Amino acid sequence: MIQIHELSKSYGGRKIFDRVSCQMENGRIYALVGMNGIGKTTLLQVITQPECMDSGTVIIDHIESRSFQSKYHFFYVPDSKEMFLNLTGREYLRFITRLYRQEPEKAEIMQKGLLESFRLEEAIDTYIANYSLGMKQKIYMAAALLSGAENLILDEPFNGLDPESVLTLNEILAERRDDGAMILFSVHNLELALDFCDEVMRIDGEHNLSKIQ
Numbered sequence: 001m002i003q004i005h006e007l008s009k010s011y012g013g014r015k016i017f018d019r020v021s022c023q024m025e026n027g028r029i030y031a032l033v034g035m036n037g038i039g040k041t042t043l044l045q046v047i048t049q050p051e052c053m054d055s056g057t058v059i060i061d062h063i064e065s066r067s068f069q070s071k072y073h074f075f076y077v078p079d080s081k082e083m084f085l086n087l088t089g090r091e092y093l094r095f096i097t098r099l100y101r102q103e104p105e106k107a108e109i110m111q112k113g114l115l116e117s118f119r120l121e122e123a124i125d126t127y128i129a130n131y132s133l134g135m136k137q138k139i140y141m142a143a144a145l146l147s148g149a150e151n152l153i154l155d156e157p158f159n160g161l162d163p164e165s166v167l168t169l170n171e172i173l174a175e176r177r178d179d180g181a182m183i184l185f186s187v188h189n190l191e192l193a194l195d196f197c198d199e200v201m202r203i204d205g206e207h208n209l210s211k212i213q
């Protein structure tokens with residue numbers, strides 16, 4: 001669960017958010033939509049990186065986001081899909097499961113299933129630097145799921161995925177939702193958002209955040 005209270009953010013005197021509040025519950029998938037440049041990425045950054053906000057409070061599973069302990073309660077896949085390029089897929093996933101203190105045997109079983117679903121088995125011992133955009137998306141999604149974090153915050157997770165992989169990711173995220181996770185993702189394709197998520201949150205021209213579905 002994520003609660004946002006009175007969040008404000010400006011860049012160089014230009015307001016992106018002015019005292020925005022909202023709450024995102026466990027067991028729900030939220031799509032974040034809005035025009036290019038309106039503030040979707042900024043909102044996800046501010047939720048996950050408290051130093052980015054000007055004022056306000058973000059509470060993650062009842063823990064203030066400025067507290068180190070809150071870091072274990074979410075997994076953030078940012079806009080940039082150029083992370084951990086010097087690790088192989090397998091090394092990266094091992095790193096994440098250890099960082100998030102997941103039980104190794106359980107993680108191994110889950111990893112096997114995810115690699116199969118995402119068709120990443122052959123690439124798993126290759127450096128992430130050599131992955132295509134879609135493969136990078138999938139390895140970061142696999143990491144998000146393996147982390148066991150209850151709040152998944154995903155910036156444009158469907159970018160670069162082929163139609164079959166979009167369906168696979170939809171199914172896997174829906175399973176995590178049904179297991180009790182909160183999933184928040186930004187998306188440009190409103191149709192995709194409406195089809196698959198439980199609630200659509202829109203940032204409008206006045207930079208207000210409202211639920212439209």
Ligand SMILES: Nc1ncnc2c1ncn2[C@@H]1O[C@H](COP(=O)(O)OP(=O)(O)OP(=O)(O)O)[C@@H](O)[C@H]1O
Pocket residue numbers: 011012016034035036037038039040041042043
């Ligand atoms: N580091 C920064 N410094 C100054 N302005 C920034 C910075 N990052 C973002 N902005 C501005 O803040 C606004 C919101 O940007 P943001 O990337 O959050 O939009 P977005 O809704 O995610 O856009 P898109 O749909 O194109 O991905 C934009 O006008 C952008 O130019």
